[in-house]
Amino acid sequence: MFADQARIFIKSGKGGDGHVSFRRELYVAAGGPDGGDGGKGGDIIFEVAKGLNTLGDFRHQRKYVAQDGQEGGKRRCHGKNGENLVIRVPEGTVIRDEETGKVIVDMSGENQRVVVLPGGKGGIGNMHYATSTMQVPKYAKPGQPGIERWVTLELKVIADVGLVGFPNVGKSTLISAVSNARPKVANYHFTTLNPVLGVVDFGDGNGFVMADIPGLIEGASDGAGLGHEFLRHVERCKLLLHVVDAAGTEMRDPLEDIEQINKELGHFSRALAEKPQIIVANKCDAIVTEEGEEDPVERIRNAWEPKGIPVFPVSAATGAGTKALISYVMERLMELPREVTVYEPEFELMIDGDASLPYTVEHREAGVFVVEGPRIEKMLGYTNLDTEKGFQFFQKFLKDTGILKKLEQAGIEEGDTVRMYGHSFDYYP
Numbered sequence: 001m002f003a004d005q006a007r008i009f010i011k012s013g014k015g016g017d018g019h020v021s022f023r024r025e026l027y028v029a030a031g032g033p034d035g036g037d038g039g040k041g042g043d044i045i046f047e048v049a050k051g052l053n054t055l056g057d058f059r060h061q062r063k064y065v066a067q068d069g070q071e072g073g074k075r076r077c078h079g080k081n082g083e084n085l086v087i088r089v090p091e092g093t094v095i096r097d098e099e100t101g102k103v104i105v106d107m108s109g110e111n112q113r114v115v116v117l118p119g120g121k122g123g124i125g126n127m128h129y130a131t132s133t134m135q136v137p138k139y140a141k142p143g144q145p146g147i148e149r150w151v152t153l154e155l156k157v158i159a160d161v162g163l164v165g166f167p168n169v170g171k172s173t174l175i176s177a178v179s180n181a182r183p184k185v186a187n188y189h190f191t192t193l194n195p196v197l198g199v200v201d202f203g204d205g206n207g208f209v210m211a212d213i214p215g216l217i218e219g220a221s222d223g224a225g226l227g228h229e230f231l232r233h234v235e236r237c238k239l240l241l242h243v244v245d246a247a248g249t250e251m252r253d254p255l256e257d258i259e260q261i262n263k264e265l266g267h268f269s270r271a272l273a274e275k276p277q278i279i280v281a282n283k284c285d286a287i288v289t290e291e292g293e294e295d296p297v298e299r300i301r302n303a304w305e306p307k308g309i310p311v312f313p314v315s316a317a318t319g320a321g322t323k324a325l326i327s328y329v330m331e332r333l334m335e336l337p338r339e340v341t342v343y344e345p346e347f348e349l350m351i352d353g354d355a356s357l358p359y360t361v362e363h364r365e366a367g368v369f370v371v372e373g374p375r376i377e378k379m380l381g382y383t384n385l386d387t388e389k390g391f392q393f394f395q396k397f398l399k400d401t402g403i404l405k406k407l408e409q410a411g412i413e414e415g416d417t418v419r420m421y422g423h424s425f426d427y428y429p
Contacts, residue, residue, distance in 0.1 A: 005055065005152065005153065005154050005155070006055045006058035006059065006062075006152070006153045007062065007098065007150065007151075007152050007153075008058055008061075008062045008063070008064060008150070008151060008153065009062060009063045009064065009148065009149075009150050010044045010064045010065075010087070010116065010117055010148065010149055010151060011044070011064070011065045011066065011117070011146050011147065011148035011149075012041055012042060012043055012044050012066050012117035012118060012119040012120065012146040012147050012148075013040075013041025013042035013043075013065075013066040013067050013068045013069060013082035013083075013119040013120065013146050014041045014068040014069065014082075014119075014120045014143055014144070014145050014146045015038055015039070015040055015041045015068075015069045015119065015120035015121045015122040015123060015143025015144045015145075016037075016038025016039040016040075016041075016068065016069035016070045016071045016072060016079035016080075016082075016122045016123065016143045017038045017071045017072065017122075017123045017140065017141075017142045017143050018035060018036070018037055018038050018071075018072050018122070018123035018124045018125040018126065018128075018140030018141045018142070018143075019035035019036050019037075019038070019071060019072035019073055019074065019077075019079075019125045019126070019140055020033075020035045020125070020126045020137075020138060020139065020140045021033070021034055021035045021073075021074040021075075021125075021126070022034060022136070023075075032127070032130055032135065033125075033126040033127045033129065033130050033136070033137055034074060034075050034076050034125075034127050035072055035073075035074070035076075035125030035126040035127055035140050036072030036073050036074070036075070036076045036077040036078050036079065036125045036127070037072045037078050037079065037122050037123065037124045037125050037128075038069050038070065038071050038072045038079040038122030038123045038124075038125075038142075038143045039069030039070045039071075039072075039078065039079035039080045039081040039082060039122050040069050040081045040082065040119050040120070040121055040122050041066065041067070041068055041069045041081075041082045041119030041120040041121075041122075041143065041144075041146050042066030042067040042068070042069075042081070042082035042083050042084045042085055042119045043066060043084045043085070043115045043117065043118050043119045044064065044066050044084075044085055044087065044115070044116050044117035045084050045085065045086045045087065045113060045114065045115050045116065046086075046087050046088075046089055046093075046095060046105065046107055046113070046114050046116050047086050047087070047088050047089070047112065047113045047114075048088075048089065048090070048091045048093075048107050048111075048112045048113070049088035049089065049090065050091065052088065052089065052090040053090050053157075053197065054090065054155065055089070055090070055093070055153050055155050058153060064085055064087055065085070065146075066082060066083070066084060066085040066117075066119060066146065067082035067083040067085070068082050068143075068146070069081055069082045069119065069120070069122045069143055070082070071143075072122070072123070072124075072125045072140070076125070076127055078122075079122060081119075081122075082119055084119075089107055089153060089155075090107075090155055091107060091108060091158055092107065092108055092155055092156045092157055092158040092236065093106075093107045093153050093154065093155050093156075094106045094107070094153070094154045094155075094156060094343055095107065095116065095151055095152075095153055095154075096151060096152045096154065096347075097149060097151060097347045098149070098150040098151055098152050099150070100347060102346035102347035103343050103344065103345055103346045103347060104116060104151065104345060104347045105345055106342050106343040106344075106345075108158060108236075108340050108341075108342045108343075109340045109342040110342075111342065116151075117146070117147045117148075117149065118147070119146060120143050120144035120145050120146050120147075121143065121144045122143050122144075123140060123141035123142045123143040123144075124140065124141045125140050126138065126139060126140045144378060156235055156236050157197065157211050157213075157236065158209070158236050158340060159197060159209040159210060159211035159236065159237055160208040160209050160210070160237065160238050160239065160333055161200075161208055161209070161210045161211070161237060161238070161239050161240070161241055161329060161333070162210075162211045162213050162234045162237035162239075162240050162241070163175060163210065163211065163212045163213055163240075163241045163243055164213050164234060164240055164241070164242055164243070164261055164265070165242060165243035165244060165257070165261060166244075166245075166250075166252070166257050166260075166261065168245070168250055169243045169244055169245045169250075169257070169282060169283075170243060170245065170282040170283055170316045170317070171212050171213075171243050172196070172212055173282075173316040173317055174212075174241075174243060174280065174282065174314070174316035174322070175196060175198045175210055175212045176198075176316075177316045177317075177319055177322055178198075178200055178210070178322050178325075178326050179198025179199055179200045179201075179210050180198055180199050180201070196211070196212040197209055197210070197211050197212075198210050198211075198212070200326055200329075200330075202330060206330065207330075208329070208330065208333055210241075211237065213234055231264070231265070231268045231269070231272070234265070234272055234275075235269065235271070235272065235341070236340070236341050237275065238275070238276070238333060238336045238337070239275065239276045239277070239278065239329065239332055239333060239336065240265075240275050240276070240277045240278070241277075241278050241280050241325075241329070242258060242261060242262075242277055242278065242279045242280065243280045243282050244257050244258055244279065244280070244281060244282065244300070245257070245282060245283050246281035246282060246283055246284055246287060246296045246297055246300065246313065247283040247284065247285075247286035247287045247288070247296070248296065249283060249286055254281070254296060254299075254300055255299060255300065255303055258279065258300070258303075258304070276332060276336070277309050278309065278310055278311075278312065278325075278328070278329065278332070279300060279304055279309055279310070279311045279312070280312055280314055280325065281296070281297045281300050281311055281312065281313045281314065282314055282315070282316055283315065283316075283317070284297065284313045284314060284315050284320065284321065285315040285317060285318050285320065286315075297311065297313045310328070312324065312325045312328065358373050358374060358375060359371060359372065359373030359374070359375045359376045359401075359403070360372055360373050361403065361406040361407055361410055362410075363410050363411060363412075367413075367415070367416045367417060368416070368417045368419065369407055369410060369412055369416060369417070369418050369419070369427075370418075370419045370420075371403060371407075371418060371419070371420045372420070372421070375401070376420055376421065377421055379394075379397055380420060380421055380423065385423065407427065408429075412427050413427070414427060414428055414429060415427065415428070
């Protein structure tokens with residue numbers, strides 16, 4: 001069964017709790033606190049697996065939970081970090097938050113391995129709380145909880161060229177004739193269920209990836225049949241090859257077929273309707289015309305070439321015309337941008353998830369402001385400020401949550417210090 005969409009539950013590991021213990025050794029009358037820190041919870045990581053081309057495996061397993069961090073131990077022993085859980089998906093998989101429908105990450109382009117849910121930070125042991133006035137601290141910090149989400153996985157096939165057209169017009173035969181793909185080819189009146197990828201190799205490192213998109217039917221853009229599932233695969237393609245049965249072997253009018261498929265593409269997405277297109281008039285070896293009857297290929301050319309859409313007559317079964325077709329396709333692709341279309345993230349995990357948690361902004365002493373509260377503590381636990389991306393997220397968090405505005409209202413000035421749970425920052429507006 002074809003599967004290009006799945007719904008799964010993911011949860012990162014909880015951080016291990018900090019430990020409370022005291023040094024107890026012979027001849028040591030008053031040993032100090034020696035409770036160790038808890039280990040970090042395991043991350044949920046998505047990784048591109050080059051050998052996968054469907055999301056079928058996710059029909060059998062829907063729950064993915066990373067390992068919790070280990071509790072800290074005596075004698076300042078640090079708890080073991082929880083193991084990360086790596087979920088392998090096909091390239092082109094878009095991960096969305098189920099509740100909002102927003103894109104979390106698109107596993108395409110440079111996004112080959114991405115931490116989607118970071119594990120909870122381990123709690124610190126009581127050895128950190130000893131002071132000159134508190135020499136016997138009997139408390140430690142608990143580990144932060146993991147993050148859980150229901151997400152949807154949506155596969156959008158990555159290919160340079162997409163073959164579109166009604167079932168049984170010869171798309172599978174064409175891709176097997178011009179590429180290394182070997183799909184099952186027969187006179188089916190239904191349709192291929194799996195998108196088939198093939199590489200058209202010109203040698204010297206030149207070539208392109210072609211996708212045989214499953215046959216569409218009328219009403220596909222409204223969800224008829226498997227319309228939405230099939231149409232989403234065309235979105236990343238740079239160029240469309242619109243394959244039609246020029247001979248009318250299925251008793252269909254090729255001009256009506258072209259109009260209907262373009263209508264379905266336009267209804268699904270305006271961007272699809274505007275993609276460059278080439279019409280492939282297939283099955284030319286089977287064309288039979290009566291005396292005085294117009295050649296069907298000429299009918300197609302007269303209708304579409306004035307609109308700037310070229311028409312190539314071919315016979316995928318015999319190979320006639322296919323060399324000229326793929327040479328022209330290669331020329332067109334060289335004119336188009338080579339970058340892979342990557343959907344930008346729309347979902348801010350921590351901001352959206354913790355909007356209800358409180359925080360405070362206080363002016364403690366001259367030139368020093370302290371920001372505290374569960375929301376701040378939790379955000380810092382999941383954010384790596386040592387990376388550029390993490391620090392950018394931190395700055396956006398301060399702005400979007402209104403913390404910067406509250407600091408300004410509290411009278412902060414340029415050069416003042418902001419403290420947050422062990423972190424200190426200089427303020428520059």
